Amino acid sequence: MNGVNVAIDILIIEDEGEVLEGIRTALQQLDPAIGHIYAIGNAEDAREMIRTLFPRIIITDIVLPRLSGLELLDEVMQMPNYDPKVIVISSYNEFSYAQRSLQLGALDYVLKPFDKTEFSQKLRKIVGMIQDEDRQRFEMQHRIEHAQMGTKMLMDQYILSFCTKKTQLQEHIYHRLQLWNLTWLTTSSYHLMAFGVSGDVPESDKDMELQLFSLGNVAGETMESFHSSYLMKNVHNRWIVVSAYPDLEEMMEAIRHNVRKYQKLELHFGVSGTMFSFQALYDAYEQSIQALRWAAANRKPELYYQEMKVDGQGQATADINERCTAALIGGDRDGIIEAVRDKVESMVRFTQIMHRKQLAQSCLDWIMEIQALVNEKSGIYIDQISLSLWERLECYESIDSVKHELCEYFEDLSAKVTAQLTGSGNAIIEQAKARIAEEFDKDITLQGIADGLAIHPVWLSHLFKKETGQTFSDYVIELRIERARRLLRESNLKIYEIASKIGYLDLQHFGKIFKKRTGMSPKEYRYGK
Known part of the structure; x- marks a missing residue:
């Protein structure tokens, strides 16, 4: 019933053999539009057949043994999600019968005996009506599916743009997220999770696209059970999940289980640290991709970014912001020094910093991230960074001097925050x-x-x-x-x-x-x- 030109099943309810044959003859002229033709002589058995077969056209006499055709029609028209086309046939030329038939939803009231050619024309019109309705329904569904695909592609591109370029939350962005029911990205902590297939990559582009499509379908259907989550594919054919669902491991295992069950594929996962602001999407995305690469290279089923090692020395990198924020709010000087050391060394070793201004800008960007986290966790608004700090960072003599400037700034900031919180x-x-x-x-x-x-x-x-x-x-x-x-x-x-x-x-x-x-x-x- 969802496609175009689907065969149309018909049920005839008539206890007079001669009339039944006349209807059969009329129906045979409509081939091949007609599918199965079912005939039965009483309304009770017809009722059970209707509930099982849901014929598109019902032709019924009024006078039948025990239950009348009109009584049956009254029951049928109350069935949910079922709207058959009905023709009532009768020997009674009474207005009340015809009126009641039409009130119950019948399309026509035909008197016996009827002309076979005329009856065939009536049936042909009804068949054409059903085919037009099916065609319109199919076209509407087709347009809806295309619109949904277009909307999903637009949403993917929009969210991915925030993952690949640092963006501050602005009013027009919030309104768009609100339209798509994604405002949890601005109110909840969240993770990014990247995943891909382990093992050999399909040789042909067609096989690759099919694999990606199948993988996305299974993952998408699985994620319907997990609220506050969004699935998209990046330009490098990796699936990305943004999720504020509290049990990320449960979601990851559900996706892994269903992909293994339905696609016979094994997956690698890379998971970011916990993020607390919309503008952190960029960092979360980078972390999840790096963790996925590390997991694939080391043949690990999954890897959380905070578990990654730097230069094999066991130094954690993903939790630097969290550690620095906690130390700053808690007045932990040693924690601040350690976080500054880890962050500066990470920036120097693992980003393409070519000159002093780039390092200074990276440090200032990091300070702004920390201040935003402090604001989110404590509710205390922090003033803008002083111009003198910027100038000192741009003129640093060594990496140690950069660390020193940052430590002094954060220690001073920590004293102000803790005093304000306590007082x-x-x-x-x-x-x-x-x-x-x-x-x-x-x-x-x-x-x-x-x-x-x-x-x-x-x-x-x-x-x-x-x-x-x-x-x-x-x-x-x-x-x-x-x-x-x-x-x-x-x-x-x-x-x-x-x-x-x-x-x-x-x-x-x-x-x-x-x-x-x-x-x-x-x-x-x-x-x-």
């Missing part, structure tokens, strides 16, 4: 408490309060626990239950009104929480039982 913690929590007190009857969330205070929710959660000894959610619940206690004892409000006043729209949920916190139901508490 402002209590004030921030007091502001948060005030906002909660004002809005406790609404849908309060950690993210909403953090947004109102212009700080990161993770840092607010950390501060809340540190300053109050409670988690954010426990504090909100305690405040609400305390208010409920007072209202239960001091007001005549109904219990459901009290629940609504403190932010609980679900009365049963409110009752469970209240009893868990107080040991009594709201009703028991009100009457002092």
Whole structure:
């Protein structure tokens, strides 16, 4: 039924042999459009046949043993996803019968005896109608599939452009991501995962394209079970997955299992470190590709970028930004020195830096990345880099002097960040408490309060626990239950009104929480039982 010129099956429901033969003769003139012709003499058996075969055309008499043709038609037209073309035949020239037939969806009402040539013309029109509908449906599906392919290609090119060129998140980019349901790239931590087939590459381009197509189909269908994930192919015929799904290993093993099962192929995977910002797509992409190359060269089924070794010395490279950020926020001077050393040596050894300005620019780019991470993790905005640091970096005398300048800058920055975090913690929590007190009857969330205070929710959660000894959610619940206690004892409000006043729209949920916190139901508490 999805293609064009599909054979059309017909069911005849008629208990008079002479009429049945007349219909058969008329149908034979329509060959080859007609497929199978089924004939049956009662509506009960026809009903079961319809549910099994779903004929495209039904020709039924009205008067049949036990169940009438109109009663059968009433049942058929209520079946979901089934819309047959129906002709009702009858010996009764009564308007009510014809009217009821048309009301039930019949296309025509034919009186017995009928002219075979005229009846054939009616059937030919109905067959043509079905063929036109099938053709329109096929063309529409074809256009939809082409539009989807075009959209997918556009999306792939768009996302890949951010993977191959560092790009700051801008409003028009966010709107495009929003249109494609990819805003999780701007709100969640994520990884990039590159994978390819291990073993020999197909000799012909056609075989290569077929292998890639099959691999992409299996991987794409597998990933439908994993939210916040996107699959695309790069220009070097490697499949790339961008994913904020929390269990990346589960996804990787699912893809590997299904490709092995359906395509008999083995895969190599390269996985980036955890990224926390949209603009980090470039770094994540580079890391995943490097890790994939390393995995393939060393015949490893998968490799995480942080496991890669530099010059065989066992020095980890993928986690430098994370280590530097953690050391900076935590006031760890030794950690800062170690991260700076690793990063500068990595830039000198593994990037094509030809002169001082290039190294200075790379260092400044790295500082901006670290400052962005600090902002994301702590909510503290950091001032722009001073021009004097830029000038000193461009005039460095040795690699050690570059390290020294960076260490001094980060140590000074660390002192400012830790002082601000320590000194402002209590004030921030007091502001948060005030906002909660004002809005406790609404849908309060950690993210909403953090947004109102212009700080990161993770840092607010950390501060809340540190300053109050409670988690954010426990504090909100305690405040609400305390208010409920007072209202239960001091007001005549109904219990459901009290629940609504403190932010609980679900009365049963409110009752469970209240009893868990107080040991009594709201009703028991009100009457002092």
